[in-house]
Amino acid sequence: MTNKFSTIIKELESCHEQCLNSFKITKIKVFPKKKQCIVYFFSNEYLSDNVLHLIENKIESLHCVGSIILENTVKNPSINKYIKNNWVKLSNRVYEKIPVARGWLDEAECEVSDDILTLKLTDRIGIEILEMKDIPSIIQDIVFNDTGIRIKVNLNISDKLEHDKIYEDYYLFKEDKERQLTEELLKQNGSAVKDKADVEDSIIIMGKKILDKPTKINDIHGMGQKVTIQGKVYDIQAKCIRDNSTLLIISLTDFSNSIYIKIFQKKDSDSLTDKIKLHKWLKISGRVEYDNYLKETIIIPSDINLLNNTERTDISKDKRVELHLHTNMSAMDGISSPNEYIKRAAEWGHSALAITDHGVVQAFPDAYKYGQKYDIKIIFGVEAYLIDDEIEIIKNPKNIDIDKETYVVLDIETTGLSAIKDEIIEIGAVKLKDGKIVDRYHSLIKPQGVIPYEIENLTGITNKMVKDSPNIESVMPDFIDFIGDSTIVAHNASFDMGFIYKTCEELNLPLKNPVLDTLNLSRTLIKKLKNHKLKTISEHFNIKLLNHHRAIDDAKATSEILIELFKKLKEKDINNLSEINKLRCELLPQHIRPNHALILVKDHVGLKNLYKLISKSHLKHFYRTP
Template sequence: MIKIEQIFNKKDLELFSTEEKNILVNVILEKADVSKRERKLDIFLLSEDVLTEQILRKINQIISYYLPQTMSVSIHCDKLEGENKGQRLVTKAWKGLLQCLFTEIPACRIWMLNSRWELKKDCLNIYLEPSGIEFLKGHKICSIIENYFIKLGYPLKVVFQEKTEAETYDVYEEEREIIESILKENEFRNTETNINALSPNIIGRIISGNPVPIGNSIKGTGEIILSGEIFDVKKRELKNKTTMLTFGLTDYTGSVAVKIFLSGEKKSLEYRFKEGLWLKIRGKIEKNRYTQEYEVIPFDVNINEKLERMDTNPEKRVELHLHTRYSSLDALCSPTEVLKIAKKWGHKTVAFTDHGVLQAFPEIYKASKKIGIKPIYGLEAYIFDDESPVMILPPDKPIKDVTFVVVDIETTGLCFDDDEIIEIGAVKILNYEIVDRFSGFIKPKRPIPTNIINLTGITNETVKSAPPIERVLPAFMEFLDDGVFVAHNAEFDAGFIRREASRLGISFDNKILDTLALSRIVFFKLKNHRLNTLAKELNIKMGSHHRAVDDANTDAHILQELLSRINEVGISNLSQINDIYQLRKGVNNLNSYHATILVKNSTG
């Protein structure tokens, strides 16, 4: 949720009269629903005042301007009024508030999801588990929540309150109809049989159908049969004297929350739901209206044997790429357990290829001898290309006599196939000095995406009267002439230029120099070699970052410094530029590639 005036710029607001602007101050954008298929947009607003047809028409006009490909824009307005205005606002804002908190402080999710709130005048009391209050206060969650509502125009004082142990869960926070229907269903199913503490049938009837994998099934509501292992069991007493059990169920293809309601004598069944127990469940999938996550409400619950996975294919595979717990932050499996499973499945051998380490070899050797299976020792190695040229086939010419053209482009995206160039900036260097500049906007065939507008500051209005690429590129290629094409991450810039030149039948076979590759070698001590990092290191003023004309100028100054550094070590001819590798002090900043290495002895 956000105030609508915050998404309009000054020019947009000029459409509204002073009186209308005063009304817009208290208008909140609740949400926007998009239908890509129908190219339809539904905007939902909250307002203290009645929005006239004229105001709604102007809002529609602004949105349609920025989203010209949208076929239909519908605006729905809900009026906030009366004594429960604050209550309604908090209710509507709560989901968006939680998303904001989880994005900014992900660790607060565990406590905020189990919280409940109560609004008393201008004080928002949030009730939490005692263990979470100190953490949330330490991360200034109160201030974040208060600022969230200030931005919506409704300042509130936020106070964290401790939940008491005697506090019972309010049944109204759940779907009352669901709870009542489940209790009735369970009561009906158990009327003919007494509760048997040893029966594999815990609730309801014996389930005859086959379960489906959890990972592929939790995509919508409806009845379903699942099988999995219990974890994270929790219990709550509801105000209607019903016990609510919640736990996770996993079959290791996915996990889902399960919620069971027990009343009367069936409360004695709660002890049967223990972590690690494997269950078969038939029930209904519902979407929790607070967490917006799917959960299963069971009708029937049976104890089920855990199915052991086996390889039933007559032609057994040979695993040639496998990481173990010895690969840092990459795997959890034990080499011994892997060998046991491979033997049980009838596999003849298995290869171990941990990331850059050999520490698993002693365990593999010992376990393979005991289990009776052949291991293949291996490694996923890191390969560094320390001979990749900075320039391919550099000409035999003194650097001071070479014309370098430093280029930067801005595009509508990163895709070579679909995106377009919207700005070209270039700086020409000769004899280590800047001698000329080139810049030009280009009008694309499609509107500039919002994320690119935010990144570059180039709007559709900026390029509205700009010439097309068919006019700008020939002028740029004339400026480039036979100079060396220079760019930071040159593959990107040269790739777009090459594509457009090919389409227009223009030759582009200039030598290419990448300042990113060169800076990785010369400034090997830097942690990264982004344009802004190098500019800061070399005290270069950048201008507007992500604008082609300014980034080209920044890269030109970086190139001047790079040429000066390589000249100091005796490289004065461009044909020698690849000798710069002799300056490197290690491989930390070179591109790395992965290579799987498997070893064999003299008998194979």
């Protein structure tokens, strides 16, 4: 092996004599299981990336299977020369460990002075993320392993601070959204702050009538100040303390924030618990303090007024019948009891109400009891978890031999998970023909909104990177032309295609191509894996997944996975795209995402059948959900 490498170096010496005349291979390590070969060599100076690439290309002529890693050591290492000649390679090694670093390191300015490497970034978000991911330490370790020199890595802000404006705009945008949401909640709950005219209708239950205009709870800052607030009571706790006195802790919200009201009531004073009830509106004037017991900011009131708040009513002539309702028996969904719902329905003049908890029927006895009490007809039902056991692995398949078809393997990055609310920010795709990549497509896309911080962190795609990119209206028609009549392939295709179909519908672009999902295909062909994430399947097939969560890199990895899955299809004597859906019967129920289906009971026979259905789903078909 060493002799073959030496031959390659002699071939290159004629063109690069100056840098290769001192080249000497010191050691070669081969790792058969990892399909990896590490070549350690010595030279007087660091070889440039161009020369290293030439050596790597020549080594490929040896028909080596797997990856080749070149480790270069020098006689008198110079950090300046090392960084200058190896920054791209060094950066790639960082990306392999922390893919999110790519977006910022690619745009960073490097300065080296006295064994100090200073990276100047164009935004503060980048510094925060690189420090959080401990990138300086990773770079220090790579440099030390290569040169034996321990350097210090500093992260500084560049003189160009254009991106700071985007950073600030994002948080202003976020605050504006929160403000809009609060105002909407205030309207829905009839909780807009009342003016002085409303005060005439208030009842004094402690102290005197309050004439001051209320302050939002969210705007309360500083201890010891006197404030006036008003809000809705959502919790009351009464505790007996020494001398039979009572401590009353009232939880109050005005939907901008919440706060505790703490009242000490003497034994012989009028009881406030008879006057202050849940869901009532209070206007309170008092002093702001910090409570060491509750570890919260509280108000000690001097005056309390009960506001004559009008409860929400249903003034419609034709009353609705609620057919989809979750009680507190629905885990993580409902918070109110059947009693509260049925009482409210009676107050609003409704005649009937359906109880449809997630996969359970425990609320039925209480619902029946209070239905009788308030003369409300109870419609018994359930929101069931339903799986499609005829799910297609490939949709709208062509009747064509697998090896003869052209495939476009795609991946997208988005601002979130919802195809309705969120936007595409990157499209990457490779075109596959005869088992080889014959074309590529890649484009960053400027969204209408702002890329959230967590998405920047996950993908490395920043607002600055997409600032001058084309919008989706320009990119999608071009991408549809690239696809042509090929079969589309994606990993978890329902996610990617959900965004693409929505965009095509908005732009009136036809797209009826076959769509193959490598996620479901891998679930039928490689059942032994603990999960079928892109990273897990890549590791199973020894496929390099560089820069995970970047579209073009994920698309390339998916194309290599597709080739391996096609080999397994041929082992099962499946050679035509139209035959792939025969495998859907091998998809395990736990691998299929459940849909929600509403089931309502018509009569006593239906109620009995519903009980049987619920029992069977819990006893025989339970996997995370019944």
